[in-house]
Amino acid sequence: MFLTGPAxxxxxxxxxxxxxxxxxxxxxxxxxxxxxLLFASLALRLALPVLKSAPQPSKDRSSAAVALCIAGLMFALALGPALDAIGLFG
Structure with missing residues (x-):
């Protein structure tokens, strides 16, 4: 966001x-x-196979879950202003 802020x-x-x-x-x-959102979609693409194939108590699985949480937060933060900008909320 620091890179895209000035743009x-x-x-x-x-x-x-x-x-x-x-x-x-x-x-x-x-x-x-x-x-x-590009990086969040890449995290989504890489984290889902790790969650399916990694054993239950592993660091890979917990790192993938954290990446999915951060990606979901980014999508939610991006969706709010975008929907507000097109006039959905008001």
Whole structure:
């Protein structure tokens, strides 16, 4: 998020007009969460096979579970502003 923050601010600067609402309010959340969601989807892709194949009391299994929790949190954090930007909440 530290890498995509400045790019998201620049995208917001380019898409929001001086007066009135933006015609494209979804651009800033898309740019802001692009890299974190990419890494979260990769974590999802790598963690699911580990959870299926690793034995029950192993560090690999607990690391995969933590990665899935963090990925789920990232998806939830990205989904809220995106749905708010398209007008679902208000």
């Amino acid at each position: 998201a601010m620049f995208a917001m600067l380019l898409t929001y007009p001086d007066e009135g609402p933006s015609p494209r309010p979804w651009v800033m959340p898309l740019v802001f969460f692009s890299l974190p």
